[in-house]
Amino acid sequence: MAIIISSSSLNLLLLLFSLGIVASSATVFTLQNHCAYTVWPGTFCGNGIATLGDGGLSMAPGASVTFPVPPTWSGRIWARTGCNFDASGNGKCVTGDCSGFLKCPGGGEPPVSLVEFTIGRDASDKDFYDVSLVDGYNVGVGVKAVGGTGDCQYAGCVTDLNLNCPVDLQVKDSGSVVACKSACAAFNTPQFCCTGDHSTPETCSPTNYSQMFKDACPTAYSYAYDDASSTCTCSGSDYLITFCPN
Template sequence: MAISPGVYFLCLLNLFSFGAIFSSATLFTLENGCNFTVWPGSLAGKGPSIGGGGFALAPGSSSQFQAPAGWSGLFWGRTGCKFDNAGKCVTGNCGGGLKCSGGGEPPVSLVEFTLNGSDNKDFYNVSPVDGYNLGLAVKAVGGTGTCQYAGCVKDLNIDCPAELQMLDSGSVISCKSACAAFNKQEYCCTGDHATPQSCSPTKYSQLFKNACPTAYSYPCDNATSTMTCMGSDYAITFCPTGSST
């Protein structure tokens, strides 16, 4: 199962509240740094679909899309896709078609945006809270404010604990969240752990945090993982090879 969206909402509520909107369109550049094709998926929370919900991105290529002021939503990368009658993606599948009909199936690395939120700031983060399938990074371009780099450069599939591994033909293709693997309250932030005060890091989320210090590792990991910027465009890179440069 995925992390409770209710708990995630409680953790992000103060950060992602909407203020007055003054900015024009934001340009997203999606870049494929992998040595294989990635099929980005997108899901809008507020505003229009970006890139029609999904498209192919060859190794070394990039695509650009504009999002209107106030847009919010998710991006993720799909791998091993086959779009025939019985086709789907090996990781990040979203209904079996090129154009996603919903969110990516965990385990999947996500990048999340809310544009022109509180104080007209953009809020963004990279999150393996629902698991990890690909390295993913976000760099602000031309904005003002802190505008920090957010990402998970290290390949978590290499160091994924055996109990969290998802295998295909004997190879680790993605790393589950502890919630998906064990379905316990302390890992899923449900039941007695369903508030920001009781939703705490675990030994598994700490593994993710050590590997990816600027990415979310559990639902209330706000202090070091939610970035802000104003008036920026954004470069989103799959399989990034560096940090902030």
């Protein structure tokens, strides 16, 4: 049955929309765990608009979860591994830990693979997104735009970097490599951290370590000024975020 809106009601609706009182449709994030093990995704909103999934949750292998994301949301999502939480949500993760809480009050502890988003104001505005290895790597992750317009590139790191991580970047647990540090975290020098005399795009170039990340994962950020080949845009899209993508 058709729904009829009077001209006066329609004018009121348009006025409320123009004032921002009626929100546009939310973007939808779908998280999938294709890893052979449980991951504990963490989420952090950088502009205080909304916390997705209360900041953290558990996802068994094969699990999927969906979140509505409001316009202008900006933040990050990552996978934690090897976690153990009590009934109150207190505990510890081997990688990606966020202050010992299931529901993260802030970002994850490096090294960690990050998904970063800034959502546009409406369906005609651009969303910006990337997968970043600037803080190191712990789990493969991919971002696929669904139903949007524009470039809408795939962003991600499908290769398991833990398998070929250089010895001086390795993080081990029980004898196994569980994460791969960034060169900045490992050596803390201006050259690797893009600080001091290396704090501009002109003075901070790729290193052998960041190039190794880039060769393995061409669509992921490998160092601080890797914008040109790593920042993706799309308009009016939903997003599929997959841990351990094929």
